Amino acid sequence: MDEPREQWDSNLEFLLGSIGMSIGLGNIWRFPYVAYENGGGAFLIPYIIIMTLVGRSMFYMEMLLGQFRSAGATLCFDCVPLARGVGWTMVYTCFAICAYYNLLLSYSLNYLYYSFYDVLPWTVCNPDWANDECYDKSTVL
Structure with a gap:
């Protein structure tokens, strides 16, 4: 006999789990910059409309096909x-x-590693990687 399928404890748990999987680092880190570069508030109106019509529809279709076919993303379509x-x-x-x-x-992680040095590498002009416009702050004054 088949084992019973696992279920979410509540609708809120499912909603928060879906949102957690949908919202990535790019939405938090990069989206404000992209919105500003593309017109600010004027960009948000078509973005929200397209995400509601296309994104939400594809999200629900993927969930429903995956649930009823009991298959992964590569086979459910x-x-x-x-x-x-x-x-x-x-x-x-x-x-x-x-x-x-x-x-x-x-x-x-590279910057974290180099931040433990006594002299921070990005505070001095190293001829190995610096260009002609590099200057040392301590020698300017």
Whole structure:
């Protein structure tokens, strides 16, 4: 006999879990800059409309197909021939986003490592990596 399927304890728990998986670092870190560069408040109106119509619809379709087909992202869209590549595109997009965030994390860890030096490397002009415009703050005055 099949084991019973796990369920969320409440609707709020499901909602918060879905929001936690949907909102990533880019939404918090990069979105204000992108909104400002593209017109500020005027950008938010079409963004919210498109995210509501397209993003929410795709999110619900993915959840429903995954639930009723009991399959992962790569197989749940196979029932719609037109959307057959959507699952693999989602997997590739997740891979690309993870690679991008790993690069940012490696930069952060690199700066953290070098911040423990007595003389911080970014406070002096090192001829190995500095260009002609580099100047030392202590010698300017």
